[in-house]
Amino acid sequence: MKRVYVNEEWCLGCHLCEYNCAFANSGEDYMPKALKDKTIYPRIQVEEGDGVNFAVSCRHCEDPICVKSCITGALSKEDGVIKVDTDKCVGCYTCIMVCPYGCVMPAPDGHVIQKCELCTQNACGEPACVKGCPNHAIVYEDRG
């Protein structure tokens, strides 16, 4: 399965992935219109440390504890991608409680959750975060 993998040695901490994620999931087709003067709620998060940065997004686990724990059945895994049905989700945050990577977060309205779906549910079609990473600090590939 292809996944988003992190090469932390190469991450500049530029946060472009967060902007590209927010843009890809905004439903808009013009980035300034989608993001200018707005608080963004990306599904990928850059962690910054002392000389080291990296971007974290859903690992699309082999045996996903978020899916197993979901109280509504809103989370499911299809073709290797963990997806959320926001019509079913009630925002109980059980998935946030169990995700060992901290990769599920409340959606901006606070009533449902959001997570990386590898851009399969938006117009981008492939991970926008990876596509826009200037330094290959995140890559989308199959490492078995």
Add this chain to the structure above:
Amino acid sequence: MNYVIIGNSIAAVGCVEGIRSRDKTGSITIVGDEPYPVYSRPLISYLLLGSTDEEHMKYRPDDFYEKNHVKTYLGRRAEKVNSAAKTVTLEDGTVLTYDKLLLATGSKPFVPPMAGLDSVPEKFTFMALDSAKALEAALKPASRVLIIGAGLIGLKCAEGIADRVGHIDVVDMADRILPSILDEEGSAMMQKHLEKHNIRFFLSDSVAQFTENTAALKSGKTLDFDILVVAVGVRPNVELAQQAGCEVSRGICTDTSCATTVKDIYAAGDCAKSYDITTDTDRILALLPNAHMQGMTAGANMAGGQESYTALPMNAIGFFGLHIITAGCYDGEAYITREPGVYKKLITKDGLLKGMILIGDIARAGIYTSLIREKTPLSTVDFDLIKEHPQLMAFAKKDRKIKLAGAKQEGDA
């Protein structure tokens, strides 16, 4: 192989998924006393709140049973288990034979004896879909509602109906709300929050005498009400297990393979005990994620697997937009953070994170939960960093490589 599952809720679904992960062809039969396909019971408060509906409460798609080749007897109660003959008899006399049986019989609301309770015409419990529908039908904009029980069920009920009734009074014998998951400070914070929403609390108190529309409390106060909800707790359904000869002590005793003490009978969900890794005891953890995972393990093992299930107490629950996530046990050294609208307590002991209470700031809480679950020695992470905010930066570089870059754990092929 012939599998029979008694119960049609979350543990039963887990069991079907566990069986089908190993055995695609064996016959599976589910017996459930409710006439509905599987739905998520914790959603009944969201149903009353209007944030879900019956269609979206379905825990699995409509074709779940068909796709998994499951025969169902819904709306029919299993009355008898004969473990010698390996049969289950339903209330209508139908006899099913099994090779492997799962007891996923759940729990029922506990209604303690209270003087005058019989004279109350509008009284409800709050656990299953039908109980929520019955309560909903009785609600009127001016209704005065009395809820007995300030635990998870009573307060989710209160949240669900708060905007649809006149006012809500909650009475509990305990001196604070949500005592099963919060400490004193957390309880006080949540109480203050709930009180802003039309809810009054009468704690360290109980009902001495009901009449049709009044509850005289032991403290001497009298509360008037139109609708009574009894939500003091639940009791596991263990009668069939006892009949079958399984060891029961409060819940059905199971080992980590989810097997009971009777051959070929397994148990999972709210009726069963499981091994709590944080308190090193066997106990009932009536929590939905646990029911599903325990059911999955039971199913895999019924189909010849060698899987093991251990449980972690954990709760994610919110009231009127203020969210709580708790996990583990609270015996140890506490690290507390207080900010406006936020209370955060991490509990450590013997170099491990043992438990947590997070109110108001639940971001990335699962990183903490996994430290508790995996019993990660805190000496291997930057605990000072992670105390502030859960983050993967606190892990050693080699561990981050495993988590984020697909590196293999040492010893893995």
